[in-house]
Ligand SMILES: Nc1ncnc2c1ncn2[C@@H]1O[C@H](COP(=O)(O)OP(=O)(O)OP(=O)(O)O)[C@@H](O)[C@H]1O
């Protein structure tokens with residue numbers, strides 16, 4: 001289905017700023033639809049001759065719809081939309097006396113011109129028309145609630161025509177605002193409550209206010225109710241700002257273990273501040289779940305921290321043992337185990353500092369690489385370089401990958417550049433300084449990693465598929481088992497050895513893929 005923007009760009013001359021304003025309308029007009037008990041259709045003129053295109057539609061959640069079919073994309077001219085043309089031409093709200101019939105549904109048409117104010121707020125131009133169409137089949141004598149809603153709806157409709165509704169958005173306010181059905185309070189110009197819907201009354205009751213709301217000063221009430229004085233002042237100031245004609249950000253009030261979200265909107269039809277509308281929603285449950293999640297997060301981090309500590313203890317024990325054994329082979333084997341355990345600890349350390357089960361892997365690679373150069377025989381200094389980025393990796397991939405890289409890097413340092421004295425055949429790379437390059441890039445949901453050195457290359461008759469000792473066995477087991485990837489060991493094109501690793505990146509929620 002086409003979006004509002006697509007439709008407007010394809011069929012009309014509207015400027016980007018106009019289309020932005022229409023987006024703002026469509027983002028906030030559920031409120032107007034619910035208060036009006038009416039469908040709203042957003043119509044834009046396509047030719048200046050009375051033909052209109054419907055670019056957005058919303059149905060009321062408080063009443064039956066007048067349109068069972070979707071109207072978006074319809075282009076209509078002639079008598080059916082004559083009322084839109086009047087509103088568009090004359091720039092005033094148009095109301096129809098007699099109902100019109102859609103099949104067997106009687107409906108009342110209204111048309112509200114949409115104005116966009118210029119930056120200085122002076123001039124305002126009609127850029128579109130909102131059709132407000134009410135299904136009359138269930139109409140009866142309106143209740144107190146309905147009368148209050150309709151009055152407020154008319155004020156907001158006038159503000160659409162003035163260009164003062166919807167108010168500008170506050171950055172970051174994307175969570176759903178309270179709706180009419182959640183709870184609605186109307187204030188007069190002094191800030192005194194003139195109407196409160198039953199749900200609003202219940203929401204305030206949960207905060208500890210049991211009496212009738214009508215007649216209360218809402219700003220004062222907020223200040224009194226909030227458990228935290230600062231929060232109370234914020235919530236009170238939001239009400240006062242709306243009374244002055246501003247659109248303040250949403251505020252939360254916590255009291256007696258309950259949390260209420262409030263949104264205050266100015267009411268100023270024809271530019272005259274006549275009061276404010278405050279929508280409220282009990283969000284106690286939502287906040288309770290938020291808090292539970294935060295606690296769970298902290299617990300997981302704490303566990304990673306302890307796993308890291310335990311691994312470091314194991315490494316320390318092995319190191320102690322290595323110092324005590326006299327057999328050189330056993331000592332080397334123990335020292336290698338120390339490094340293997342330490343590299344896993346590195347991942348848990350990073351996880352214990354991150355907020356989700358994913359890690360920025362580049363930092364870990366750099367640390368493992370510099371640890372690997374330190375074990376290199378003292379006579380040879382091996383440079384380490386990283387190319388490209390591993391990005392953020394899920395924990396389960398990171399733990400295996402760090403062990404694999406640890407083995408490959410140690411091999412490059414230990415076997416690629418043997419200390420002088422051992423059979424050191426100068427490689428075809430000639431006198432280039434010893435260097436290991438780790439490169440990583442992502443391609444079609446796969447991570448491609450290579451570890452390349454410019455050393456003496458693999459031994460002759462080395463079986464790249466099966467050969468090797470414990471180090472390469474660990475690598476192959478992790479690559480094929482844990483990571484379900486592939487590894488290839490080969491002599492580099494310009495000498496030295498190259499290990500090529502391909503790891504599929506599953507689409508898990510924690511895996512934030514960078515394309
Ligand atoms: N980058 C490299 N350059 C040259 N030879 C290598 C390289 N990587 C591996 N090799 C060869 O492959 C062999 C097997 O490596 P592997 O890591 O399995 O065992 P290791 O390093 O000898 O012992 P460990 O089990 O302690 O790692 C090495 O002994 C070495 O001969």
Ligand SMILES: [Mg+2]
Pocket residue numbers: 407410411471472
């Ligand atoms: Mg090895």
